[in-house]
């Protein structure tokens with residue numbers, strides 16, 4: 195039904211699981227034609243074997259992949275510099291980058307993009323804001339090698355925080371939503387090893403940050419405080435039953451720490467752009483922890499929204515386990531953002 199060149203595979207290699215979404219574009223319609231998810235157990239299996247098995251099990255055919263990098267070897271900075279034309283930016287940025295990148299420039303891949311400041315409601319002609327991204331070459335090479343081992347090839351290598359924003363952007367394009375129009379929206383994706391934050395106005399991202407506090411720390415606290423095994427702690431986290439109070443208490447300090455880091459990020463954004471974060475949307479497996487949403491609501495004094503990144507997409511139900519897709523939707527924001535890059539491929 196869809197020509198091969200019109201499909202792409204979004205691949206999110208998270209700390210706890212690999213997620214894949216195959217997306218097809220047909221005119222202005224986007225169709226999810228494949229989906230799968232496999233846990234990374236860490237029991238000696240290689241990532242490429244888990245990925246290969248997952249692709250076989252899902253029957254996904256697309257070979258062209260959009261995947262992402264994240265972590266301490268990826269640096270994202272929003273910098274101010276003297277205005278230059280977009281085509282001269284890569285050259286100009288090499289002179290600026292030294293100030294912002296803690297790595298040897300020879301070791302990194304650089305990317306840059308002028309920010310559209312018009313959504314902020316004012317323009318400053320004396321300087322321009324530029325998004326600067328640097329990723330260690332070795333990190334990218336690792337990804338490319340992994341794809342090769344699984345018989346895939348890269349079309350785009352994105353960054354988790356931007357993928358999160360792209361997923362939200364496409365969702366709003368597919369179904370325009372008055373509640374976020376022109377608003378400062380913060381997306382917070384709480385995974386296993388890390389929490390990604392992005393702050394958007396319209397379709398532009400003005401702040402991103404990765405915090406190394408997430409679901410794994412919730413489990414560790416339960417394990418320590420309730421003196422249980424890691425497996426028991428994981429079970430209690432998802433379904434605490436009669437131990438709800440104890441589990442909530444065990445995790446509360448981590449949630450406070452995470453909320454503090456988020457507040458610091460909001461404060462930084464607000465001091466830079468003189469706009470307040472108005473709406474908060476959470477995603478990621480860690481966001482499903484039962485007390486997270488009420489705790490965040492109390493701490494931020496705001497309604498905390500959840501969203502389904504697969505909403506409004508057509509789903510080819512003879513090839514996709516729709517129930518599994520919907521059940522895992524909170525964990526699919528980043529992979530949906532990656533697959534959504536098909537828009538521009």
Ligand SMILES: Nc1ncnc2c1ncn2[C@@H]1O[C@H](COP(=O)(O)OP(=O)(O)OP(=O)(O)O)[C@@H](O)[C@H]1O
Pocket residue numbers: 207208209210211212384385386387388389408409410428431432478479480481482483484524525
């Ligand atoms: N119902 C639930 N309640 C609490 N935690 C949950 C629930 N379901 C999943 N989790 C937690 O969510 C985390 C996995 O979420 P997710 O798939 O978003 O992370 P990841 O992408 O693998 O990791 P990362 O983004 O850090 O690389 C795990 O820590 C898991 O224990």
Ligand SMILES: [Mg+2]
Pocket residue numbers: 208209385386478528
């Ligand atoms: Mg993740």
